[in-house]
Amino acid sequence: MTESGVTFDPAQFVLDNEYARLIKFAVRGVAVNDQTLLVDDIIAVGAHKDYLSLDSTLARMREPSTSQILDRRVREDWEADGGHEVNVKARAKALEILESHQPAPVDPDALAQVRAIVDTADRERGG
């Protein structure tokens, strides 16, 4: 929401969803146990190798945070891909959702009942 809560911006809604996802990642905190301390791996890797292909890395490769709208690429790659600013990407995502996403439809009988309630309210006190 912009202007102190006056104007809703669907692009900001998409970005806020991304921030919320990352905030929830952070508030979960840090697990400290033998499976996360990985002391044996640290000793085995030492100072001259890396952790890229260890079983512990591969097993948990989907755990670190990822971004969907925010862009983590190096500047050159971002520029080569058009250099779109984040609000442009967020707006494109908002349009994509609006054009493609349909929640489960409502049963026609229930829909008719809902419509009848709205119509009655309009007749009785809508004027």
Added chain:
Amino acid sequence: MTKRNPYAGIVSGGGFGLAPLSEHDFRQIHLATLEVLEKTGLFIESTEALDLYSDGGCIVDRATRTVRFPPHVVEDAIASAPESIALYGRGNAAHDVVLEPGRVGFTNFSEGLRIVDPRNGERRDSTKQDLADIARMADYLSEIDTFGVAVGAHDAPVRTAAIHNAEAQLLNTTKPVDAGPIDGKDVRDIAAMAAALVGGEDELRARPILFMGACPVSPLKIPAEACEIIIECARAGLADNILSMAMSGASSPVTVAGTLVVHNAEVLAGLVLAQLAERGAPVIYGSSTTAMDMRLATASVGSPECGIISACVAYIAKQYRLPSFVAGA
């Protein structure tokens, strides 16, 4: 690999959070609130609410519509409101969500008046179709747990706009809906719409797909319409988000601590009404309280004060074992 046997009886830490108040700070705010509720009380506009408060042990002055609260009545109400509130997705269990103190979830900001049209970037008054469109976005976006009235249907009749808003919400997302009734009649109509969608009133009570909101007016007033909403929600078994919108320096003291006392008194007065209408009624401790910008005389939403107050409110609600709902921007 070295054998590392498990620790017995460990307490594991972890998790990032804020500690905006100490327990001592909270006790002071709580006692200050009880003192204000007992000595000054609130202006309560609705006669039905005055009857409930009177029957429930409050001191009611009908001439001035003032209700004063003995501390034990307030403490009883806090204790009888549930700590956990379950909300259900409409025909979609993946959208069921539990609201409990300490669990952090997100929703959209509500009651906007205008929209930036994503198709052309134009800023214009919002329509019912806009609310339906944003509802579909909320249905899609992974981190949005419940869907509030993002923008109002300005193309609907003013007096039934809340019902049109609820229709657009309920039909266009299967996530739990946060409806914005204006009075008790709206609560009944919106609840009837939701009941139609889930197969009846009993089904809605057992697996509510929506909650609603009621706003006291700072300082220390609950208008008749907000009283009706609180009472009707309690009777329908629907959670009510009792949400004050104090503005420190204008409708509450200039200090955060004093503002929290006024805010707390208003929400607890509403909570007492809900519990007197139906003991055990689910209540969410709400806040859209923020500071006034002293230079511009505007509500500074998204300011550090708004964040500080929201963090304090969440902490206070947690101490009361109530789910909370606080403003972002």
